[in-house]
Amino acid sequence: xxxxxxxxxxLQLFKAHKRGYYSLWxxxxxxxxxxxxxxxxxxxxxxxxxxxxxxxxxFKAYPETVFGGEFETEADYRDEYVADLINANGWMxxxxxxxxxxxxxxxxxxxxxxxxxTENWLGTDDQARDVMARVIYGFRISVLFGLILTLVSSVIGxxxxxxxxxxxxxxxxxxxxxxxxxxxMPQLYLLIILSSIVIPNFWWLLAIMLLFSWMGLxxxxxxxxxxxxxxxxxxxxxxxxxxxxxxxxxHILPNAMVATMTFLPFILTGAITTLTAxxxxxxxxxxxxxxxxxxxxxxxxxxxxxxxxISAFAVLSIMLTLLVFIGEAVRDAFDPRKxxx
Amino acid sequence: MSQEIALEINKLCVDxxxxxxxxxxxxxxxxxxxxxxTLALVGESGSGxxxxxxxxxxxxxxxxxxxxxxxxKVNDEEIIGMKPARLRQVRGNRVSMIFQEPMTSLNPLHxxxxxxxxxxLLHRGLKGAAATKCVIELLELVGIPEPIKRLTAYPHExxxxxRQRVMIAMALANEPDLLIADEPTTALDVTIQTQILELLQDxxxxxxxxxxxxxxxxxxxxxxSNRVCVMTDGEIVETADTAQLFAQPQHLYSQxxxxxxxxxxxxxxxxxxxxxxxxxxLKVWFPIKKGVFARTVDHVKAANxxxxxxxxxxxxxxVGESGSGxTTLGLALLRLIKSDxxxxxxxxxxxxxxxxxxxxxxxxxxxxxxxxxxxLSPRMSVAEIIAEGLTIHAPGSAAEYDQKVIQALTxxxxxxxxxxxxxxxxxxxxRQRxxxxxxxxxxPRLIILDEPTSALDRTVQAQIVTLLRDLQAKYQLSYLFxxxxxxxxxxxxxxxxVMKAGEVVEQGPAEQLFRNPQHHYTQALLKAAFQ
Numbered sequence: 097x098x099x100x101x102x103x104x105x106x107l108q109l110f111k112a113h114k115r116g117y118y119s120l121w122x123x124x125x126x127x128x129x130x131x132x133x134x135x136x137x138x139x140x141x142x143x144x145x146x147x148x149x150x151x152x153x154x155f156k157a158y159p160e161t162v163f164g165g166e167f168e169t170e171a172d173y174r175d176e177y178v179a180d181l182i183n184a185n186g187w188m189x190x191x192x193x194x195x196x197x198x199x200x201x202x203x204x205x206x207x208x209x210x211x212x213x214t215e216n217w218l219g220t221d222d223q224a225r226d227v228m229a230r231v232i233y234g235f236r237i238s239v240l241f242g243l244i245l246t247l248v249s250s251v252i253g254x255x256x257x258x259x260x261x262x263x264x265x266x267x268x269x270x271x272x273x274x275x276x277x278x279x280x281m282p283q284l285y286l287l288i289i290l291s292s293i294v295i296p297n298f299w300w301l302l303a304i305m306l307l308f309s310w311m312g313l314x315x316x317x318x319x320x321x322x323x324x325x326x327x328x329x330x331x332x333x334x335x336x337x338x339x340x341x342x343x344x345x346x347h348i349l350p351n352a353m354v355a356t357m358t359f360l361p362f363i364l365t366g367a368i369t370t371l372t373a374x375x376x377x378x379x380x381x382x383x384x385x386x387x388x389x390x391x392x393x394x395x396x397x398x399x400x401x402x403x404x405x406i407s408a409f410a411v412l413s414i415m416l417t418l419l420v421f422i423g424e425a426v427r428d429a430f431d432p433r434k435x436x437x
Numbered sequence: 438m439s440q441e442i443a444l445e446i447n448k449l450c451v452d453x454x455x456x457x458x459x460x461x462x463x464x465x466x467x468x469x470x471x472x473x474x475t476l477a478l479v480g481e482s483g484s485g486x487x488x489x490x491x492x493x494x495x496x497x498x499x500x501x502x503x504x505x506x507x508x509x510k511v512n513d514e515e516i517i518g519m520k521p522a523r524l525r526q527v528r529g530n531r532v533s534m535i536f537q538e539p540m541t542s543l544n545p546l547h548x549x550x551x552x553x554x555x556x557x558l559l560h561r562g563l564k565g566a567a568a569t570k571c572v573i574e575l576l577e578l579v580g581i582p583e584p585i586k587r588l589t590a591y592p593h594e595x596x597x598x599x600r601q602r603v604m605i606a607m608a609l610a611n612e613p614d615l616l617i618a619d620e621p622t623t624a625l626d627v628t629i630q631t632q633i634l635e636l637l638q639d640x641x642x643x644x645x646x647x648x649x650x651x652x653x654x655x656x657x658x659x660x661x662s663n664r665v666c667v668m669t670d671g672e673i674v675e676t677a678d679t680a681q682l683f684a685q686p687q688h689l690y691s692q693x694x695x696x697x698x699x700x701x702x703x704x705x706x707x708x709x710x711x712x713x714x715x716x717x718x719l720k721v722w723f724p725i726k727k728g729v730f731a732r733t734v735d736h737v738k739a740a741n742x743x744x745x746x747x748x749x750x751x752x753x754x755x756v757g758e759s760g761s762g763x764t765t766l767g768l769a770l771l772r773l774i775k776s777d778x779x780x781x782x783x784x785x786x787x788x789x790x791x792x793x794x795x796x797x798x799x800x801x802x803x804x805x806x807x808x809x810x811x812x813l814s815p816r817m818s819v820a821e822i823i824a825e826g827l828t829i830h831a832p833g834s835a836a837e838y839d840q841k842v843i844q845a846l847t848x849x850x851x852x853x854x855x856x857x858x859x860x861x862x863x864x865x866x867x868r869q870r871x872x873x874x875x876x877x878x879x880x881p882r883l884i885i886l887d888e889p890t891s892a893l894d895r896t897v898q899a900q901i902v903t904l905l906r907d908l909q910a911k912y913q914l915s916y917l918f919x920x921x922x923x924x925x926x927x928x929x930x931x932x933x934x935v936m937k938a939g940e941v942v943e944q945g946p947a948e949q950l951f952r953n954p955q956h957h958y959t960q961a962l963l964k965a966a967f968q
Contacts, residue, residue, distance in 0.1 A: 102815070102816065102859075327811060328806045328807075328808055328811040328812040329811065329812050329813055329814045331768075331773060331804075331806065331812075332804060332806060332812050332872070332875070333814075333825065334773055335771050335773065335799065335802070335803065335804040336799060336803075336825060336826040336829065336830075336875075336879070337795070337796040337799030337800070337826070337829050337830065338825070338829060339829075340792075346814075346817075347814055350814075350816045
C-alpha cells in the first residue's frame with residue numbers, strides 16, 4: 097500500500113511526536129496482552145497432559161472423572177487432590193497468574209481484603225478475589241467497551257452529520273433541533289433509570305450509552321459538510337454528474353475525517369470514564385464483572401486496604417494518560433500548520 | 438523634485454528554512470527609490486517581489502526567514518538588525534504599506550474612525566477633537582464622499598474601492614517618506630483600479646513621498662511608474678526607466694513578459710453552425726425572506742432576463758465586474774442552481790430536468806472553474822481526478838481509463854508520466870490544464886469556462902488561451918467564456934455579452950462591441966482596460 101503524500105506527512109508528524117508514538121506502542125502492547133487475558137491469568141491450566149492425551153481446559157470443560165476423580169462436575173484444577181491426580185500421570189501448564197477474575201482464594205491467611213503477597217501480587221479484594229487478575233480483565237473490558245462505543249457512535253455521528261450538512265435546509269433544521277432537545281436530557285439519570293429497568297449487561301450498557309454518545313461528532317462533521325458542499329471541486333464533481341452519495345463519500349468525507357480522527361481518542365477516553373463512573377455508582381456492569389469502577393468503589397469502602405484504591409487508580413490513570421498522549425499526537429499529525437522540525 | 442533617496446536596498450538576500458533546507462527566495466537584490474518617484478517591482482507569482490517588500494518593514498516570519506547578507510536603508514538608517522522599539526517607530530510612520538486585499542486588511546469589528554485614529558495616536562499622539570479633525574481631513578484627501586457621516590461606518594458597509602481608500606488614508610496618516618503598495622488594485626474591478634491609482638498619483642504629487650509599487654499588471658506599470666525593476670526567481674534581471682523598458686526590453690525575461698499579453702484572434706468559424714445552447718429570459722432570483730413566517734419580501738436578482746444563443750464551435754464571452762452575475766449565469770446553465778426561464782441544449786429543454794434526467798447530458802456540458810487550487814480534490818491523484826467522469830459515463834477497465842487519461846493529458850500539453858502525482862505538486866497553470874483535461878475526457882460539446890485564467894500569471898494566461906483556441910478548432914467545442922479580463926475575452930470570443938448587476942447591458946458580435954461600444958458602461962470598461 098502506498099500512502100499519498102499528505103498521509104505520509106501525517107505519519108511522519110505522528111512519529112515525530114515521541115511521547116504519543118511510544119504511548120501508542122505501550123498501549124498496543126497492553127491491549128494485545130490483555131486481549132489474551134485468559135492465557136495470562138486463569139484458574140484453569142492452559143494445557144493438561146494426562147494419560148498420553150492432551151486436554152485444553154481453557155477452551156473446554158472436562159469433568160473431574162476424566163482425570164480419575166469422583167465428581168461429574170468440572171474439574172477444579174486448583175484443588176490439590178485434582179492437581180495430584182493429574183501430576184501423577186502427566187503434567188499441567190499454568191498461566192502466570194493462577195486466578196481468574198472471579199476466582200476466590202479460600203486459602204487466605206488473614207481476612208479479605210488481604211495485602212499483596214507473592215501469591216496475590218496486588219492483594220485480594222473484599223471477596224478474596226485476586227486484584228491483579230481483576231485489573232487485567234477490567235482493563236480489557238474497559239478498552240473493548242470504549243472502542244466499540246467509539247466506533248459505533250462515530251459511524252452514526254458521521255452519517256447523521258453528513259446528511260444534515262450536505263442536504264441542509266429542512267433536514268438540517270429538524271436534525272439540529274432534535275439533537276438540541278435530545279442532548280439536553282439528563283444523561284446520567286436516564287442511564288440510572290434505564291439500568292434499573294433492564295438488567296444491565298455489557299451490550300445493554302453499550303446500547304444505552306450509545307443513545308447519547310453519537311451526538312459528539314455530528315456538529316463537527318455537519319460543519320465540514322456545510323463548508324465542503326460549496327467547494328469548487330465538489331461543484332466540479334457535480335457538473336460531472338456524480339451521484340450525491342459518491343460526492344459525499346469521495347470528495348467531502350475525507351475533509352471531515354480530519355476533525356473526526358482528531359476527536360476519536362478523546363471520545364474513547366470519555367467512554368471509558370463514563371463506564372467507570374457507572375460501575376463506581378453500582379449501575380454499570382452486572383455484579384461480579386471485573387470492572388475498574390467497582391474496584392475504585394471497593395477502595396473507597398476499604399480505606400484500610402490501600403492496595404485496592406491504588407491499583408485501580410494506577411491502572412485507570414495509566415490507561416487514560418496513554419490515550420490522551422496518543423490523542424495529542426494524532427491531533428498534531430492532522431494539524432496542517434504543524435511543520436516537521 | 439528633491440533627489441533625496443528614500444529607500445536604498447543593497448544586495449539583499451532572503452532565505453527561508455524548509456525542513457532543514459534553506460530556500461533562497463530573494464537573491465542579491467539592489468535598488469533605490471528617490472523621494473517623489475514611483476518604482477514598480479514587476480514579476481510573476483513566486484518571483485520574490487512581495488518577500489522583498491515585506492523585508493523592508495521586517496514583517497517576514499522570523500526566524501524561519503533570515504537575511505544572510507544585504508542591507509536595507511530607509512532615509513540612510515539601516516533596518517536589518519534594528520531594535521524592535523525603533524522598528525515600530527519606522528513602521529507606519531516613515532514607511533507605510535497598503536496590502537492587496539482590502540477586505541481582510543481592515544479589522545471588521547472596528548469602525549473606520551477608530552482604525553485611522555489608532556495610527557494617529559500611536560505615532561503622533563493625537564487625541565480627541567484634534568484626531569477627529571485629522572481623520573476627516575484624511576478621508577477627504579482620499580476622496581471618500583461625506584467623510585463626517587462615514588466616520589462610524591464599518592468595513593463591510595464600504596465598497597471594495599472605498600475600503601482601499603481607507604487603507605490609503607491610514608497609510609498616509611503620518612505623511613510617510615515611503616509608501617509600499619503591494620498589488621493595491623488586484624482585488625478591485627478595473628474601473629475602480631484606475632480611480633485608486635490616480636488617487637495615489639495625485640497624493641504623491643502633493644506629499645512628495647516615494648512609492649514602491651508591487652504588481653504583476655504591466656498596464657499599471659506603464660501608466661503609473663517612473664522606473665521599473667523586473668524580478669524573476671528572486672533576482673532583479675532588469676532595471677530601467679518605464680518608457681525605455683516598454684520600448685526596448687533588454688533582458689530575455691522582460692521581453693517574454695511584455696509579449697505575454699493574450700493576443701491573437703478567435704478562430705474563424707462557420708457563422709451558420711447549429712445552435713448548441715440557447716436561453717430565453719433566464720432568471721436567477723434569490724428570495725429575501727423576513728419575518729416569523731419567512732415570507733418572501735423581495736428578491737436579489739443575481740441574473741435577470743438573460744437571453745443568449747451559442748453556436749457549435751464558437752465562443753460566447755461573458756464580461757462584467759464582480760457581483761455582476763456572470764458566475765451565477767454559468768452555474769444556472771450547468772443546472773447547479775435553480776433558475777427560471779427556458780434553457781435549451783441542442784434544442785432540448787433542460788431547465789425542467791431533475792438530477793437523474795440531467796445525468797446523461799452531463800458529459801456534453803462541462804465546466805472549468807477559476808481557482809485551480811480549489812477545483813481539484815487535494816486527496817486524489819491526477820489520474821483519479823481526470824478519470825472520475827469516465828467512471829460514471831463510460832465505465833470500462835482500468836487499462837482503458839489509463840489510456841484515456843494519458844490521451845487527455847497529452848492533449849492539454851502535460852507529461853502523462855505525471856498522472857500519479859497529487860495536485861499540490863503542480864503549478865497554477867498546470868492545474869488549470871488538469872481541470873481542462875478532466876472536462877475534455879468526456880468529449881463535451883460545450884465547456885463553461887468560469888474565469889479560467891484569472892488566477893494565473895500573464896505568461897501562463899497566454900498559454901492557456903492558446904490551448905483553449907487549439908482545442909476549439911480541433912473538436913469544434915463551444916465555449917461560454919466568463920471573465921472580467923477584456924484582453925483575454927477579446928482573444929477568444931466571437932460573441933459577447935456585458936453584464937452589470939445581473940442585467941445584460943449590451944450584447945452582440947465581439948468585434949463590433951470592441952470597436953464600437955454603445956452602452957456607457959461598456960465604454961468605461963474598455964477605456965479602463967485598453968487606455
